[in-house]
Amino acid sequence: xxxxxxxxxxxxxxxxxxxxxxxxxxxxxxxxxxxxxxxxxxxxxxxxxxxxxxxxxxxxxxxxxxxxxxxxxxxxxxxxxxxxxxxxxxxxxxxxxxxxxxxxxxxxxxxxxxxxxxxxxxxxxxxxxxxxxxxxxxxxxxxxxxxxxxxxxxxxxxxxxxxxxxxxxxxxxxxxxxxxxxxxxxxxxxxxxxxxxxxxxxxxxxxxxxxxxxxxxxxxxxxxxxxxxxxxxxxxxxxxxxxxxxxxxxxxxxxxxxxxxxxxxxxxxxxxxxxxxxxxxxxxxxxxxxxxxxxxxxxxxxxxxxxxxxxxxxxxxxxxxxxxxxxxxxxxxxxxxxxxxxxxxxxxxxxxxxxxxxxxxxxxxxxxxxxxxxxxxx
Numbered sequence: 001x002x003x004x005x006x007x008x009x010x011x012x013x014x015x016x017x018x019x020x021x022x023x024x025x026x027x028x029x030x031x032x033x034x035x036x037x038x039x040x041x042x043x044x045x046x047x048x049x050x051x052x053x054x055x056x057x058x059x060x061x062x063x064x065x066x067x068x069x070x071x072x073x074x075x076x077x078x079x080x081x082x083x084x085x086x087x088x089x090x091x092x093x094x095x096x097x098x099x100x101x102x103x104x105x106x107x108x109x110x111x112x113x114x115x116x117x118x119x120x121x122x123x124x125x126x127x128x129x130x131x132x133x134x135x136x137x138x139x140x141x142x143x144x145x146x147x148x149x150x151x152x153x154x155x156x157x158x159x160x161x162x163x164x165x166x167x168x169x170x171x172x173x174x175x176x177x178x179x180x181x182x183x184x185x186x187x188x189x190x191x192x193x194x195x196x197x198x199x200x201x202x203x204x205x206x207x208x209x210x211x212x213x214x215x216x217x218x219x220x221x222x223x224x225x226x227x228x229x230x231x232x233x234x235x236x237x238x239x240x241x242x243x244x245x246x247x248x249x250x251x252x253x254x255x256x257x258x259x260x261x262x263x264x265x266x267x268x269x270x271x272x273x274x275x276x277x278x279x280x281x282x283x284x285x286x287x288x289x290x291x292x293x294x295x296x297x298x299x300x301x302x303x304x305x306x307x308x309x310x311x312x313x314x315x316x317x318x319x320x321x322x323x324x325x326x327x328x329x330x331x332x333x334x335x336x337x338x339x340x341x342x343x344x345x346x347x348x349x350x351x352x353x354x355x356x357x358x359x360x361x362x363x364x365x366x367x368x369x370x371x372x373x374x375x376x377x378x
Contacts, residue, residue, distance in 0.1 A: 036079045037327045040099035042110035044087035048209035051235050051264040052112050055305025056134045059312035062299055073322045085111050089119025096120045106328045109314050114138035115182035130330045134311035138186050148356035150310040152281055158190030160363055172199040175226035179233045180206040187232040187257055202226050214241045218248055228253040239268025246272035261366050261373050262306040277376055279363040283348050292346035313345035
């Protein structure tokens with residue numbers, strides 16, 4: 001073999017080595033399963049509370065899209081796996097087990113229905129999972145430190161509503177219609193306990209969460225002749241009650257809890273919603289919130305539903321925590337969330353207490369005027 005041949009062979013070997021290195025480098029930069037951060041989402045995408053579940057799903061999808069567009073979390077894209085809990089504890093537990101056993105997921109956004117959150121809570125603690133809810137409000141959730149929520153507990157809502165009834169409306173006799181589940185029963189009891197310090201609850205009627213006709217309950221309520229009727233229901237049921245109350249000529253003041261400000265109420269009730277007074281978790285107007293509304297309307301051609309903003313904030317909160325933690329290290333992630341102070345989210349300023357509860361949040365009073373939700377003015 002002469003020198004020229006040796007030189008040519010050397011060049012060929014060098015080229016092959018360089019190509020091999022380049023190919024390996026190319027392959028290592030391509031996403032693999034290990035490079036994806038999987039987050040589970042459990043929401044009522046059908047059935048009772050569907051309006052809140054869809055709003056949350058839209059908020060989560062927008063947030064994940066924006067996070068992935070800027071490189072994800074530590075260079076890893078987020079992949080979301082959705083499960084429908086149908087606002088049913090049994091379906092919620094099945095959904096959780098699927099996410100854990102089939103997808104090996106440790107972090108879950110959801111659920112919204114308090115009964116579902118309480119239904120999965122023992123498993124969440126036993127398996128050391130992390131759950132962050134965008135809408136569950138039952139005070140008993142505070143007993144489970146692995147469950148955080150970007151939504152205020154109902155613990156203070158009864159007192160707030162009673163103060164509203166007494167100081168702004170002069171209500172002495174109240175009637176209550178409530179959804180017969182872990183959300184409605186607890187809120188009804190909290191309100192009744194507070195209200196009976198200043199007035200009388202003259203009637204209380206339960207409805208199933210699948211209710212489509214409330215005339216029987218409304219006629220009983222009408223006979224009790226209250227000053228006002230308090231509705232602790234989901235948006236669709238609230239709309240049905242208001243529509244049928246108008247048909248039955250029940251001309252009383254209607255008030256709702258924290259779930260009032262959802263377009264579904266007005267869509268279902270029509271003019272029957274006029275004058276409704278309700279609560280909504282307080283918010284701070286900001287450029288961040290304005291940008292969120294613009295982006296949301298651009299993507300979905302509608303305004304965010306009630307939990308669209310609280311759900312949108314959660315992937316960004318997880319991003320903050322995961323910047324210093326593995327997505328499977330739940331203890332580190334919990335500590336990271338607890339370290340977050342005065343996070344300026346689109347739903348307001350966010351801080352968590354040791355139980356994972358949102359702190360410093362109060363309520364705004366809203367009413368329906370000319371077919372729109374507007375701030376309540378005396």
